[in-house]
Amino acid sequence: MKTTYIRLSLSAVLLLGIYSCKKGEATSSSELKSYEATTDSAAVSEDSVSSVASMEVKDKKFIKTADVNMEVKDVYNATIAIEKSVQDLGGFVTKSNLQSNVVSEDTYNTSDTEAMLIKKYKTENTIQVRVPTEKLGELLTFINTNKLFLNSRTINAEDVTANIKYSELETKRNQKTSENIEKIKTNKDKVTLDDENMSEGNLQKLTNMNIADNLKYSTVDIFIKEPKLRIAEIAVTNINSIDNKYRYNFIYDAKDGFVYGFYLIQRIIVGLINIWPIVLIAGGVIYFLRKRKMAKPVLPKNQE
Template identity: 75%
Template sequence: MKTTYLTLSLSTVLLLGIYSCKKGESSATDYTGYQATDSASAMTSDSISSAASMNVKDKQFIKTADINMGVKDVYHATISIEKSVQQMGGFVTQSNLRSNVVSEDTYNTSDQEAMLIKKYQTENTMQVRVPTEKLGEFLTSVNNDKLFLNSRSIHAEDVTANIRYAELEEKRNQKTSENIGKISSNKDKVILDDQNKSEGNLQKLTSMNRADRLTYSTVDIYIKEPKLRVAEIAITNTNSIDNKYRYNFIYDAKDGFVYGFYLIQKIIVTLINIWPLLLIASALIYFLRKRKISIPEQTSKE
């Protein structure tokens, strides 16, 4: 009996040990799964800027990005983006914030007051330049302001060959300048030297622009609010003001009397200006009447 009891006790202890081991393995598996999920989330977050932060040995890239997204408040998102650009050592080259009015109605609330109701949608088109090494960080900060990402494109142009070609062209230009210096002075030498210097200046300008685009990446941003906003603006009731001053009998009667008086003066002045014509017309009328009187007298005598 005692042997049977000892056997059952040992069996129970073994089963509990196995269960504990299983539970520990399960907990470890769950923890590992949680770590994998957390790492996946981090990778998803980092993937926002992975293309922007790409670096390849012995390669140089001019990087640009284009973002189109919806935000809750365009004005606050614009301020946030401009602040991020400034903190990262970049600058804003364009910011065109505007409100597109969808409808505009006026409602009279009293004889003197009215309410102007505007329904509008705000959007902004921006272009910013940020240091290339901070492009990924900037795109991540912009992503925090979005409600919905419509599109985002990142372009990296490999200009390694162009840079090497520019270096070769610079050497060629220097060699050409040395060869021109060996020519005896004449008119052709002046022309060749001028053309060579002009070509050298263009090469320097191209190199400067390329260096600027390598140092600072260009990001075009378009943000828009997904819903209409409503603005309530208190204004004056213009209808009551128009009705109040539309007609004034005393003033209009006085104005009509004055106008009639000036009209009579104008007529008199006009008659004075054409007095020769009036005199000629009077003379013609007199002679015609006199002739008509004389003709019947002769007829009656006959």
């Protein structure tokens, strides 16, 4: 009986050990598969960005551009990170317009002399960068890591193969025209033709340079903003208390009133001096009228 009990106990322990090992292996296998699936998903996401941005077709030339509109946690930090990434990839920033749009602005008095200015605002930035075309996928992948929400992303690949061929043909034609002009006898018309052909050749060279530059560097327009309002608390002076403090000062105002009255009297005297001819004429007229009235005889009542 005792031997049978021991055998049963050993069998139970052995079975539990085997079950635990299998469960551990199953758990490890499940976690490994989950990790591999996550890694593969991230790789596919990154590859999907890179494949679109780094597309290459035999015997084709593409000018690639991209436009990204997204929301980020902090516009300033995201701007610094994106600009640094562009420089690390061998590109450069052509525009960065960071601004804070104030939604509301209120001042609250906290004491007789202090107040708090509360600003609610949203920060946004419009960035334009140029990056080597072969690094476009890396830049877009990095930009994607900074997003909270992606509003839109557009990647354009303009086929300019025909444009390049046409530009080469135009260059050859311009050279041939220049050779033909050289054969013409020198006169006024030859000078005009040579000048026009040279101007056309310069424009063609400029076109070739622009195409080559756009093939080498891709242009990326990035618009980033924050999803919610930010609040800035700025300590300021209580303007109302300052106004009340200096609004009325009796001693100063009384002194100022006395001085103003003194200068007013001076201005009146000066004004009278300025119109002395009028005063003199008026005095003469009054004197003449009074003298005439006194010289007029008074007739007795009986004679009337």
